[in-house]
Amino acid sequence: MGRLAAIADSLLTPHGIDRYLELIDPMLVRREIRAEVTDVRRQTPGTVTLTLRPSRAWPGFTAGQYVRVAVDIDGVRRIRCYSPASSAYRRDELELTIRAHEHGLVSRHLYGTAAPGLVLGLSRPEGEFTLPPARPDKLLLVSGGSGITPVLSMLRTLADEGHRGEVVLLHYAATAADVPHRAELARLGERPGVRVVLACTRSADGELHGRFGERHLDEVAPWFRDAPAYLCGPEPLRDAAAELYAANGLSERLHTEEFTPPALRLDTEGASGRVRFARSGTEVDNSGRPLLEQAEDAGLAPEHGCRMGICFSCTQVKSRGAVRDARSGAVSDGENEEIQLCISVPVGDVEIDC
């Protein structure tokens, strides 16, 4: 922050400079990270690819990381995590490919309405699913479905670096028509040392067929036992890979974009108080389980995602009472504070605005 900005902030106290700049143009903000949609492509049925130009506070990301994206829907700010698919070196062409899930409020909204000029909120990038700074000579990337995005980002980033090592990207999809970024994947596959293999589980397209297994790896990356592997995909794919690597004693070679569910510390014996869900007017006895479960047990269906405290889909406002973070044990008792229902356990009487 420059001296000029510091003076401006003193003059514009208590609101700060961003609250004025954004009224001229929402992208002028200096501290908040935002991004303007510059291009929208709907490459495959059910996916939308947004090209974003981030505001000046965007620090850049490392290929494989994810970012929390905020979008206002009917007046309410919704936050979801997406891994950029673009190269870490293309600052102004940050690319998100989002699959519209059947019940996904945000993904369907973006798929249906995103247009150039839309401004989204961004967090700083997060996540440990990244390549080592010393790039490996041989590298295996495996993805399934929408898990293509972080590994595509890795591949594009390596391409921009002029990486000379051997890289195999093995992608699983139902059919070839379901694969976004196909043209670019084909182009990347033509680079020396790079091989992009499509495995189709439900059609005759692609080089390989059927589900992930040792046979596939032996075929496309026979050296896989000696190389690090980065995998992002649905749970069955993750489980199959974890099993295969464990059976070969190679578990430490396999890196997955798996968010390990933290052990939740629950105390159902000592639970006390009542939980009131204000919008629905429902009230129940505190069972000591996370609020999301208590709401569902009471017949409510609050919006939610990961159920482990990372995706923020289940964020709601707690209007009264105290909750304990079941991961850390930390108790917070502020009025009108945002909490994640899936990892928050009531401590005594609590009122939630849902």
Added chain:
Amino acid sequence: MTGLQDRLTREQVEEFGREMDELRQRLVADLGEEDVAYIHNVIKTQRGLEVAGRALLFAGFFPPAWLAGVGALSLSKILDNMEIGHNVMHGQYDWTRDPALSSQRFEWDTVAPAENWRHSHNYIHHTYTNIVDKDRDVGYGILRIDPAQKWHPYYLGNPVYAVMLAFIFQWGVMLHDLEFDRIVKGERKWSEFADVRKRMLRKASRQVGKDYVLFPLLTGPLAPLTLLGNASANVVRNLWAFSIIFCGHFPADVESFSEQETEQESRGQWYLRQILGSANITGGPLFHILSGNLSHQIEHHLFPDIPARRYPQIAPEVRAICEKYGLPYNTGPLHKQLFSVAKKLVKYALPDRGGDANRPEPSTLNRDRNLSAA
């Protein structure tokens, strides 16, 4: 003790409470994009007025520019404190999950730090509304506004203190949270307020820094004029905020309550107390916005966390429910409500005639007592 508990039968109070709850549910379910667009619009207007006001003061050597600058800046501070600050900090927009509209993060353009105010206002005042000895907004610890407050020769200065408070209202609101009166009485210790004081010092120095040092300096030779302009804008806001707020709870016929009669209150009884303890001000749409919709103090006290733009919309319905249960709905134009407050300030400056501190019977009581279930 007569009053709160005797107005309606227990069943009537509960039925009345259910009607209020239903109204609330309907409002909550209807919140959406329109409410956000509205507050964004008010914010945009306020920030525009603020920038225009500051800019005009750079031409303050030209009297019309100076006047227009003070006017714009006064309006900016009024909108910031009333329709934006007060309401956002009530959590009226927390459901949007927008950090810029979050009750916990918002800070307003006045010397009182948001955090201190949220506690004394949202919690103490809105929970214990008009309960003498609990709601510290009854007389703000310096005025005698209710017969249940014991008279003391100090209160002879009641009207003078009120006028002084009106001019320096923002400082009064800030110092209110120090609870001087209770420290003097020995109920609380000076040391308990270390954090409160630290926040005050920090906020006040930032506010004073911008209004009385930085902006005047920026206008160079016009510094004294700019300083005077900024001070005027602060005073205009002070007088306005004081007037609106004093008309909210202090006009004649607004009732106060004792701790004893409000013990173990049900939700219906709480709603009832909010209605009996608040008064509205009539006026046009612009007046309502500039009052932060506190001209609908009754609706605000019923639903403090519902966006204030909804109060005028539901006022006819609230009034109809009050009529149905024979409850008073105190409202009147600003001058009438202010005069009523002034009369009270003078009346309670003097000791009670007959030395009896009992509350007078509410005028509506006899009519209400025989009310059958509607």
